[in-house]
Amino acid sequence: MDLGLAGKTAVVTGGSKGIGLAVVRTLIAEGVRVVTGSRGITPELKETAAVPVTVDLSTPEGATELIERATIELGGIDILVNNVGIGDMGDFALGGFLDLPEAAWTHNFDLHFYSALRVSRAALPGLVERKGALVNISSIGARVPGDGPIAYNVSKSALTALGKVLAAEFGPQGVRVNTVSPGPVSTGVWTDPAGFSGVVADSLGIPHDAFVAGALERMAPDTGRLTTPEEVARTVAFLLSPNNLSGADVLLDGGILKQV
Template sequence: MDLQLSGKTAVVTGGSKGIGLAVVRLLIEEGVRVVAASRRPTPELKETGATHVAVDLSTAEGTAELADRALRELGGIDLLINNVGVGDTEDMVQGAVTSLLDLPDDAWRHSLDLHFFSALRLSRAVLPSLVERRGTIVNVSSIGARLVGGGPIDYNVAKAALNALTKVVAEQYGDRGVRAVTVSPGPVSTGVWTDPDGFIARVAREQGLTHEGLVEQLKERMGASTGRLSTPEEVARLIVFAAAPNNITGADLLVDGGIVKSA
């Protein structure tokens, strides 16, 4: 299936591993020139041939540097995939095991900076190019934006704000040819879930459980109709489809195996 993306340009944040790396690979297969941003490169990202920009996207300086370098490298931007997320695993653990009364302002600030303000700042920086090229923004959120109380609470609230940002861009720039779409994964078989020192493993230790035991407990509690985690490639295929020419805008597309039961 030709997604009509050949010759386009894209910026993918959080592109060095997991969902972001899978998106980079698919875009390049479709003939897209890609700038991928993360704090550090990985051998897997280098193998794709994408241009890597090492930046801290939780800072205004980092997003400004990425926008400037991407525009110089690509000459203009057709697609922006705001995928960066999770960041420091310890921050995520704190949001998962700490109550609203005890979670400090710094934790909220950091999570909002990484998961919401990075997308807001980068979207503003590249919108003139997206308007010129009638481009698309895909914001990679989470079903946590709909199931906010389940934690990590700061992460989920930041993702809920990201979902709202998608709708603002879609409404304000739709008549100028720009689309904005949210893709919300459920649990995905990335290091967040699978690494022995990843988020789920650290939460398990905090709760006195085994890594494997907590994974099975969470899968049962979440009640995915498919009974399994999504793969990064499955999520990436939806993201790349959303980025391809179509008439979808302002929508939140789920890829969660049926965890969210309501429309």
């Protein structure tokens, strides 16, 4: 299917791996010119036609630098995908409310909420000019923040709310804003024994594959499996294509959340 994105320009945050890398590849396949910002440049990202910018998007300076460099490179921005997040175990900050230091909350909000807020604020004048589109990558954790990791989930709740605010304010100016909220995705977070799931499995003294299987059984997705990064990327691309969707929060969790 031709999504009508050929010739567009895009900024994707956190495009070096996982969901972000899948979004970069999908948009390029649709004929989009892409600039992506992340803390590092992976070999997989180098293999794409995207223009990588090395920045720390948990800082105000990183957001400004990314949009300034992207605007110069692309001549203008039609699309923004705020995806950055979950760089390492510290980004999850495991523990109960009284266990987490303020630094853990600050880090999670800087990475998962303020990065999107700052990049969006820098990009929106150009998006308004071009009647563009914006997608935020949140999480089903935003809808069940108490299930933990709580700092991560609460920061994603704020991100989901931000999408609603931006859709209401900038929709009349021609900019559509939507959110994609995946459940567990088959990135290194769940598939790498050295990642989040592996570290938790080690702390519980059980094999990694047994922990992942047990976690899936508890979450009970109707499909019985993890979502793939490519499935998230295709959903993002559809939301960015010409349509009348705005202010939506699309669950992509295989049926884990069953509330109406």
